[in-house]
Amino acid sequence: MKRSWNAPIWIGFAVLVAGLFSYPFLFRYPILRDFPWVSVASVVVGGALLAIGLSRAFRERARYRGRIGGTVAAFLAVGLTGFFVYATFVGARKVPASKGAPQVGSRAPDFTLPDQDGNPVTLSKMLAQSKPAAAVLVFYRGFW
Amino acid sequence: MLAVSVDPPEASKKLKSEKGYSGITFLSDPKAEVIRRYDVLHPGGGPGEAEIARPAEFVIDPAGVVRWVNLTESILVRARPEQVLAAVDAMGPAVARGR
Numbered sequence: 001m002k003r004s005w006n007a008p009i010w011i012g013f014a015v016l017v018a019g020l021f022s023y024p025f026l027f028r029y030p031i032l033r034d035f036p037w038v039s040v041a042s043v044v045v046g047g048a049l050l051a052i053g054l055s056r057a058f059r060e061r062a063r064y065r066g067r068i069g070g071t072v073a074a075f076l077a078v079g080l081t082g083f084f085v086y087a088t089f090v091g092a093r094k095v096p097a098s099k100g101a102p103q104v105g106s107r108a109p110d111f112t113l114p115d116q117d118g119n120p121v122t123l124s125k126m127l128a129q130s131k132p133a134a135a136v137l138v139f140y141r142g143f144w
Numbered sequence: 145m146l147a148v149s150v151d152p153p154e155a156s157k158k159l160k161s162e163k164g165y166s167g168i169t170f171l172s173d174p175k176a177e178v179i180r181r182y183d184v185l186h187p188g189g190g191p192g193e194a195e196i197a198r199p200a201e202f203v204i205d206p207a208g209v210v211r212w213v214n215l216t217e218s219i220l221v222r223a224r225p226e227q228v229l230a231a232v233d234a235m236g237p238a239v240a241r242g243r
Contacts, residue, residue: 030224033221034221088220092218092220095189095216095217095218096186096198097215098184098198098200098215100183101183101184101213102210102213104210104211105209106209106210107208107209108202108204108208108209108210109178109181109182111178111181113171113172113173113178114153114171114172115153115156115169115171116153116156116160116169117153117157118153121146123146123204123208124208126146127206127207134205134206134211134235135204136145136146136201136202136204136228136232138148138168138202139179139184139197139199140148140197140199141149141186141197141198142151142190142196142197143190143191144151144155144159
């Protein structure tokens with residue numbers, strides 16, 4: 001008897017991988033950026049399919065293929081998921097505490113820095129000029 | 145709106161024109177001097193262990209006093225625009241949203 005293709009293994013693996021790689025593409029949606037809901041859902045659904053497929057590959061050897069391929073896919077899935085979890089929940093949180101940063105109510109240290117055209121910009125001068133306007137000061141990682 | 149990073153002005157100019165961030169003034173702090181003064185340095189946080197700024201946002205009133213601070217615990221979680229606007233609006237009608 002010809003053994004049939006074990007679809008859940010490969011569909012599950014594809015769902016899991018697609019879900020993990022989708023994360024950076026969903027950054028425009030703050031809810032999905034703050035927590036990788038799509039990736040987590042895909043790991044649950046994809047992982048379950050993969051497990052079902054792998055389990056029947058071993059239990060019903062005469063009917064289904066995928067013992068070797070499914071095992072390789074399962075190891076890859078675990079490795080990729082582990083890397084994703086580490087990068088998202090551990091690596092991304094390795095941020096200095098910044099205890100000495102200016103607090104609410106304290107004076108913002110003044111500074112002068114060149115803008116994108118090389119012209120110097122001074123915080124206090126910018127705050128003083130024209131109408132009363134707040135300044136939003138954003139520090140970002142750069143290297144875009 | 146001022147955005148500070150260790151990027152050189154040329155890189156910021158490119159970023160600004162490519163992304164169309166017309167309302168943002170990009171400031172270059174390659175030696176991380178101001179970044180250090182604000183204690184928002186992330187040593188080794190950049191490519192090749194480079195010193196960069198950690199993500200941080202401050203709202204500063206016209207008198208130069210800090211009115212709102214956001215120091216994220218994860219580089220993936222950032223302040224949302226509505227949080228910043230709410231902080232500006234909380235200063236009262238005398239302070240315009242401006243740019």
